[in-house]
Amino acid sequence: MKALVKQKAEPGLWLTEVPEPAVGAGDVLIKVLRTGICGTDLHIRSWDGWAQRSISAPLTLGHEFVGEVVETGRDVADITPGDLVSGEGHLVCGSCRNCLAGRRHLCRATVGLGVGRDGAFAEYVALPAANVWVHRHPVDLDIAAVFDPFGNAVHTALSFPLVGEDVLITGAGPIGIMAAAVARHAGARNVVITDVSEPRLELARKVGASLALNVAKTSIADGQRALGLREGFDIGLEMSGRPEALRDMIDNMTHGGKIAVLGLPAQEFAVDWSRIVTSMITIKGIYGREMFETWYAMSVLLEGGLDLSPVITGRYPYQDFDAAFDEAAGGRGGKVILDWTA
Ligand SMILES: NC(=O)c1ccc[n+]([C@@H]2O[C@H](COP(=O)([O-])OP(=O)(O)OC[C@H]3O[C@@H](n4cnc5c(N)ncnc54)[C@H](O)[C@@H]3O)[C@@H](O)[C@H]2O)c1
Numbered sequence: 261m262k263a264l265v266k267q268k269a270e271p272g273l274w275l276t277e278v279p280e281p282a283v284g285a286g287d288v289l290i291k292v293l294r295t296g297i298c299g300t301d302l303h304i305r306s307w308d309g310w311a312q313r314s315i316s317a318p319l320t321l322g323h324e325f326v327g328e329v330v331e332t333g334r335d336v337a338d339i340t341p342g343d344l345v346s347g348e349g350h351l352v353c354g355s356c357r358n359c360l361a362g363r364r365h366l367c368r369a370t371v372g373l374g375v376g377r378d379g380a381f382a383e384y385v386a387l388p389a390a391n392v393w394v395h396r397h398p399v400d401l402d403i404a405a406v407f408d409p410f411g412n413a414v415h416t417a418l419s420f421p422l423v424g425e426d427v428l429i430t431g432a433g434p435i436g437i438m439a440a441a442v443a444r445h446a447g448a449r450n451v452v453i454t455d456v457s458e459p460r461l462e463l464a465r466k467v468g469a470s471l472a473l474n475v476a477k478t479s480i481a482d483g484q485r486a487l488g489l490r491e492g493f494d495i496g497l498e499m500s501g502r503p504e505a506l507r508d509m510i511d512n513m514t515h516g517g518k519i520a521v522l523g524l525p526a527q528e529f530a531v532d533w534s535r536i537v538t539s540m541i542t543i544k545g546i547y548g549r550e551m552f553e554t555w556y557a558m559s560v561l562l563e564g565g566l567d568l569s570p571v572i573t574g575r576y577p578y579q580d581f582d583a584a585f586d587e588a589a590g591g592r593g594g595k596v597i598l599d600w601t602a
Pocket residue numbers: 299412430431432433434435436454455456457460475499500501502504505521522523524525546547548591
């Protein structure tokens with residue numbers, strides 16, 4: 261089968277023939293229909309420091325996908341050929357304290373699909389049945405392809421109750437934009453989002469942000485004043501990975517405010533701890549998605565009318581992967597989709 265592979269320990273990707281994956285007794289074989297390109301895939305293509313430390317070639321990339329089940333192992337119940345599915349890309353150990361307690365998103369030995377083992381940028385992918393999410397209701401295929409980052413957005417946005425609250429999101433990348441849509445849909449009063457990219461701020465306006473602020477030109481404090489906020493934001497969702505964004509967020513929170521941090525900074529940095537302490541701010545790190553409570557929330561939010569369509573801004577046949585990766589790396593639009601059926 262065709263697969264998009266990091267063949268050598270150097271920059272680049274190779275579209276090549278690889279063997280079809282083996283299907284174990286507890287596995288599901290999926291014919292891949294569409295995939296989403298993630299920042300992780302861009303790191304692996306460019307072969308930066310993180311990729312060099314984390315990846316061993318050869319490796320098939322990709323963890324954001326939708327596909328159709330074509331075969332199931334003999335121990336698999338409840339999933340049948342023909343089912344439309346996406347996959348939870350965090351494969352957990354099943355035996356650590358958190359796994360045993362059912363808190364699989366807190367597993368201490370998670371292996372990433374398309375990072376620690378061969379992934380979904382291929383004509384077929386095999387996954388343990390416990391990692392497969394069946395779409396039981398009709399869902400747009402492009403949206404189903406990005407359930408993984410949509411799950412990051414939902415996990416972060418629903419970390420703290422936000423009905424009626426004023427929410428600040430730093431970073432209008434694809435995940436920040438999806439989080440803005442979720443916060444709006446879930447009943448926040450104001451949803452303010454920041455970025456330094458005008459086209460991305462424009463996408464955020466399309467999904468219903470109350471205010472999309474270019475922080476290269478205006479400050480978050482100005483945004484607060486424009487909305488008539490007097491005491492600061494109740495909820496913060498950090499989705500840029502940038503030190504200055506988290507610092508600004510902390511400065512603009514209300515006393516007792518709550519911050520969920522998804523953005524992954526490239527290195528450690530300082531923040532104003534005395535402000536965090538004296539304002540009694542809660543800061544919570546977010547990794548991946550809750551298995552499978554976040555997935556349940558994603559499906560029912562879409563059923564309830566959540567519209568993520570503005571987030572998909574690029575579509576390419578898989579053969580044009582280089583152009584698709586270039587567009588995703590450009591950082592101006594939303595999610596870029598590869599079609600594996602073309
Ligand atoms: N914790 C997890 O499980 C997890 C999973 C996926 C992604 N991530 C991280 O979440 C973040 C969001 O992911 P994404 O795919 O949307 O990333 P992205 O890189 O596409 O988006 C980040 C955005 O932040 C903007 N930005 C830069 N400086 C800023 C500033 N000072 N203020 C506000 N915005 C600024 C950038 O212009 C960009 O649009 C990334 O840091 C990513 O690494 C974490």
